[in-house]
Amino acid sequence: MNDGGQRRYGPLGKALVIIPTYNEAENIGPIVSRVRAAVPEADILIADDNSPDGTGKLADELAAEDGQVQVLHRKGKEGLGAAYLAGFQWGLEHGYGVLVEMDADGSHQPEELPRLLTGLKSADLVLGSRWMPGGRIVNWPKNREFLSRGASTYSRLLLGVPIRDVTGGFRAFRAETLEGLGLAAVSSQGYCFQIDLARRAIEAGFTVVEVPITFVEREVGDSKMSKDIVVEALWKVTAWGVESRANRLLGRKPS
Template sequence: MNDGGQRTFGPLGRVLVIIPTYNEAENIRPIVARVRSAVPEAHILIADDNSPDGTGKIGDELASGDESVRVLHRQGKEGLGAAYLAGFRWGIENGYGVLVEMDADGSHQPEELPRLLTALKSADVVLGSRWIPGGRVVNWPKYREFISRGGSTYSRLLLDVPIRDVTGGYRAFRKETLLGLGMDEVASQGYCFQVDLAWRAVKAGFHVVEVPITFVERERGDSKMSQNIVFEAFWRVGAWGVGSRVNRISGRRHN
């Protein structure tokens, strides 16, 4: 991980919290209210994948009464990665300097966002981490913790990234960082999307910082976690790791 050295970091600029949604009608009002309370100056973009339960309509109602809330209506369920990438592009095009990833279900506590933003003043990317001292999970079954810890360890070892929580999804990026990650080349989803962005940031030499968070299991609605998401992360990360090692070996042979 780049330690930042003696770099000088510029001002953060306007903050946009991107909240991807699919069938989060029970959760979207509370999470928007908590974000507005925790960081009143931040704006919110609800990226809704045409939720059948009317989440997008609720988002429109919130936006009609609060100019700090916007809704990005997408045509269908295309996955977490695609929703975030669309949100990043929208935010960059509309002049935001900081783009934040946040789940709609309350597992990422908005009350901890000020800590991430403070850390971003001297970093390029800040990751909310469950697996560093001070971080923890609440109300998670053991198998979920095993998958998450195992996924982070697997990714860290295969990709040689010094990040403890590689799969976490509570993150704050500077605009310039996202522009330097090659977003047009990202096609991964779920856990794998988060691993992909973290790995790209490390490879590009950006200063990546982890801050501890408390991750709280959702109380309402259904988790979007599936076997397909876990399998995608397993094989993609494996392929990236092998490819990276082959490239390094081939480079040595040609030197």
């Protein structure tokens, strides 16, 4: 993994925790409270995809009560990747130095946020990892674990990225890292979105580190994982792998 050599890193700046939501009415209040307790200095951006269950309205109520909570209302359900890209753009436009990806359902433990932010003091991107020593999962069925481990292994080998948990979505970026990833060209979703950003960071020469996290299966609401997301990831990772090998053979820079 790229360790950045003797590079000196500047101050992190203010952090923005981006929480995409779609039908998370039962989860949004508790997760915001936990984030505020874990990192009281950070702001929160709830990016809601016009949830039919009223999540957006609840988010507005939270924002009215707390000046460190903001809400980005989107037209409809366009997927995780699009929600994060909109959140990144909002955060960069508002001058945040750190932007964090985090699920609304409690699977990412807000209490572990300080660990990610500490890691970012000497890195460009920090990934919360389930599959490194110290990382673990709670209450996942074996088939889901097999799928996640398999996707990370396949991506790591095919793309040549030295990351154990390529598909994980609990991440902290420096603002300048996101600005250097070519986000305008990113159109992938789900598993694939996370793989795409990780491989772009590695190819751009950024320092990427992993820290162990405990991933807990959601207790309330429905998972957004679908067959289409898995198929997209398999197809795109394969295409990226073929392209990467062709670029190396021909001496071309990654696109």
